[in-house]
Amino acid sequence: MSAGKLAAIGILTLCCFQAVAQKNKSQLQKEKQQNLEKIKETEKILSETSTKKTNSIGELNAVKQRIRQQEQLITSIKGEMNILDSEIGENNDIIRALEEDLRRLKKEYAAMLFAAQKANNSTTRLTFLFSAESFDQLIMRLRYMEQYSETRKLQADQIIKVAEALGGQVREIEVRRTEKNKLLTEEEEENESLDNLRKKQNSIVRSLEKEEKKLKKDLAATKKAVAELDKLIEDIIREEAERAARSSKKTTEAVVALSSSFEQNKNKFPWPVSSGFVSQKFGRQNHPVLKGIIINNNGVNIQTREDEKVKCIFEGEVSRIAFIQTMGNTVIIKHGDYLTVYAGLKEVFVRSGQKVSTNQEIGKVFSNTDGVSELRFQIFKNTTALDPQIWLKNM
Incomplete structure (x- = not known):
């Protein structure tokens, strides 16, 4: 298989890989965006709760929810980075393949130029044509010379295309590295936020543990209300059955x-x-x-x-x-x-x-x-x- 065909296969493979990677990345970005929206909602609930009274069960529940959401956000960021790592690795493989294809194409082209220089000698060309044994063979040799000239042009075009593809992949990998560096910074910030949330959770728990008497009183009141609700539901179910x-x-x-x-x-x-x-x-x-x-x-x-x-x-x-x-x-x-x-x-x-x-x-x-x-x-x-x-x- 020629270097030109190998280059075309490499570019096609990359396109397929990038399409799948882009789909996975889009899904992760969508999930991350949804999580960010949920975080905003929880932050508003947490803000309303802590405004009335700090260190309540409601505030603790909101902080626990924020921690879960923060962990999900970090997981999404890590997922994006894993995809970028795969893309960078795949790009590096394609770049190496394109560099090899370019080297082979240039080598083939140099050989063709050398052959063309010999063939361009008018005596050689005439000798080649007129040494034909028949008119049909003469026509075939004329076509061969035309096709050979066309092949050289195609080879030159292929070199240009592979060189352009190589340059594009180099630029693409730089873009991916910039994206990854941005995500790394983002992950560090979110991990710091997660640590702060966990510290806040521990602080609220320690504070609430000192209010055991009040918590038990609140729990008793809640149990009484729930028992009343359960009795109401039982009555309705019985009435509906009778009806x-x-x-x-x-x-x-x-x-x-x-x-x-x-x-x-x-x-x-x-x-x-x-x-x-x-x-x-x-x-x-x-x-x-x-x-x-x-x-x-x-x-x-x-x-x-x-x-x-x-x-x-x-x-x-x-x-x-x-x-x-x-x-x-x-x-x-x-x-x-x-x-x-x-x-x-x-x-x-x-x-x-x-x-x-x-x-x-x-x-x-x-x-x-x-x-x-x-x-x-x-x-x-x-x-x-x-x-x-x-x-x-x-x-």
Whole structure:
């Protein structure tokens, strides 16, 4: 295979590699941008929380979320640098291949020029032509000389193209190195920010550990409110079961259809608030500060911004609105066999028995004395509590 063809294959290979690398890099940059936007949201929540009272559980949750986001951001930056390292390595390989191709092309061209100089001698050319044994052979030799001349021109063009490609790759590698140096600086800054966040987290934990008595008092009040909420949900589930037993066939079919539609939207439901993060997950988990204390959550707590609007995740009917001390208002919406619970509202925009639609605003989130704005969100199928994060789309 000629050096020209090898050069063409090398350039084609590079183009394919760069296309894949660019796709991966674009995805990482998109993820990084999304993470930066989430960081801005969390910073606003953290700022609102720490303005009212420093060293609260809400502030600790926000700092923990920022640490997770910071770690994800650093991972994205490292991913970009890995791609750049691969690109630089691949560019170096192509540059070496192009340099070798250029050397071979020049060598071939020099040999062709030497042959051409000999052939350009008029006596040699005439001898070559007139020594043909037939007229057809004479024509073939004329064509050969024309093709040979054309080949020299193509070889010269190929040398120029490979030299240009080589120069382009050298410039490209310099661009990649500049990008990598910028990312290295960025990573150092983000690592420093991560260290500061971890120090802040440790400081808040140490401070909260000194307030064990208050934390236990707050926990007891929360448990009491949650027990009241659980009792309310149990009553509604029992009432709905009794109503279903008395329902007509037509009503039952409508319930089944709505339940089926709800199930089909698993993993696709919008979040009940536009901004925020999960501050307490579903199920049993350790208290963030108090050692040996286990918390059981039938849903998720979503820490959000002050006065954030709360939205219904799916069409349904408002089953109950209730006020619970220390927790605020609660709106419970039924969707066939399913219930969604929105607890921790300071204002309610709907009424019992009202039909509601997906993304309809149903209230405004409540902020406690520590300045923490947190929604308790739950999903039930009959009497079974479900993990909302499995049902909601990625936020």
